[in-house]
Amino acid sequence: MNEETKANRPISLQAFMRRFPDDVACADYLAAKRWPEGFRCPACPSEKGWKLTHRAAIWECAACHRQTSVTAGTIMHRTHLPLLTWFIASHLVATHSNGISALQLREQASIGSYKTAWFLLHRLRRAMVDPDRGGLVGVIETDETTIPFRTKDEPVAGGQGRSPIGKLVVVGGVEVHDDGSPGRIRLRAIPDFKRTTLHDFLTSVTLPGSLISTDGNIGYAGVPDRTVSAQVIGKMPAHVFMPWIHRVFSNLKRFGLGVYHGFRRAYLQAYLDEYCFRWNRRKWRHRSFDTLLGIGLRVGSLPYRTLVSKA
């Protein structure tokens, strides 16, 4: 994830603050992104409206006079935080190549409490999965791995080896281009290594006609509408003939330990989504901020109670 040219390097925080000096600038940006062809009332067919002068994020319909917030129905729905805080947090999350913890975010974005920073980060992670994203296509390296997890206040638990006891189980796929370079990835937290679980992953993240390259695990055999190629080459270790999925897994484990001091079971999928977001946009980091807020406008809200009910 280190290959990066000057052109796609994200802008500095200073340049960012010049572009978004206050909540008004943020609200205008969101309004332009939400209504690229101009204001549209969500309650009536009217396309005429105006911004309230005393509250930048609220628009009023010229016909029915309904007031609509630019953040209604988005990840920022009913937020108590200033829009500028959301924007700075999105910038930091999008520009830190390895991710940022709630503790770091709290400090760097001057957020009042750890809990607020933690909740904000989780809502941003929700905006890391585009609901309209397409399936992986072509040759796809696929494998599973186990990751030790930690409980709330304890360090990482779970022994070594392949046994899933005390560990998190993850299945992943990487597109491999004709020149051997890696494309997009998908990762999913799974309850077990059963055939139905593995098949369900592949049929939902890859397009029909794809060639699934595996290490010979029979659980993958017979995935509908895909060709499965089991690459068992004597005693050659799997990372030799499936280099990319193993690179993804080892970087994922480093990401978990380095940024979060170990993943927690309840939020594993959110961390996997964040990892995929960073990997899939590693060459377009300068656009990650726009992508994050763009998806954030479409995916709906994430109430705090829904989030903590998982823990």
Ligand SMILES: [Zn+2]
């Ligand atoms: Zn209206």
